Amino acid sequence: MAITAFGPVHADFTHVSVTVTQLEAARDFYGRVLGLSEIERPDFGFPGIWYDLGATLQLHIIVNEALTRPAAERDGFDIRYPHFAIHVEDADAAADALAARGAKLHEFRTSPTGLRQLFVKDPDGNMVEFIGPGAGTLG
Numbered sequence: 379m380a381i382t383a384f385g386p387v388h389a390d391f392t393h394v395s396v397t398v399t400q401l402e403a404a405r406d407f408y409g410r411v412l413g414l415s416e417i418e419r420p421d422f423g424f425p426g427i428w429y430d431l432g433a434t435l436q437l438h439i440i441v442n443e444a445l446t447r448p449a450a451e452r453d454g455f456d457i458r459y460p461h462f463a464i465h466v467e468d469a470d471a472a473a474d475a476l477a478a479r480g481a482k483l484h485e486f487r488t489s490p491t492g493l494r495q496l497f498v499k500d501p502d503g504n505m506v507e508f509i510g511p512g513a514g515t516l517g
Contacts, residue, residue: 390433390434390435391434391435392434392435392436393428393435393436393437393438394431394435394436394437394438394462395437395438395439395440396437396438396439396440396462396500396504397440397441397442397445397502397504398439398440398441398442398445398500398501398502398504399441399442399443399445399502400441400501400502401425401426401427401439401441403500403501403502404427404439404441404500404501404502405427405439407500407501408427408429408437408439408500409427409429410479411476411479411480411481411498412476412479412481412498412506413475413479414429414430414431414437415429415430416428416429416430417429417430417436419438424440424441425441426438426439426440426441427439431464445502447502447503451503452499452502452503453503455484455497455499455505457486457497459505460504460505461497461504461505461506461507462506462507463495463506463507463508463509464506464507464508464509465508465509465510466508466509466510467510467511468510468511468512469493469494469495469496469508469509469510469511469512470494470512470513472496472508472510473485473494473496473508473512476496476498476508481498482498482499483496483497483498484496484497484498485497487512491509493509493510493511493512494509494510494511494512495507495508495509496508496509
């Protein structure tokens with residue numbers, strides 16, 4: 379447990395949230411392309427989807443039709459763009475599965491982490507990383 383200026387906090391994350399403009403485009407990307415399992419979501423009075431990421435972690439998709447992101451960030455790629463990462467046991471298999479589902483991959487087969495890093499973007503330009511060992515990696 380870490381201690382902050384406002385008291386102790388637990389080391390476990392509960393969820394990561396991502397804002398999108400189109401619910402069904404997000405559902406197709408996160409459900410079909412990434413293969414995440416949708417879970418029940420309470421009614422907050424605005425559209426969204428929740429996904430199970432394992433253990434106690436969830437991904438919360440929140441719709442905001444007014445979202446604007448610069449085209450360079452939405453369409454381009456830079457490892458410094460905001461993203462969250464999901465560990466995979468076999469990055470080579472993950473890359474094959476993502477490519478077979480039509481995901482455009484940006485990747486590093488050998489990186490300072492010693493693991494293969496795969497980056498994909500949802501229709502709104504939100505970036506997701508998959509990271510794990512693969513052929514030729516150190517992990």
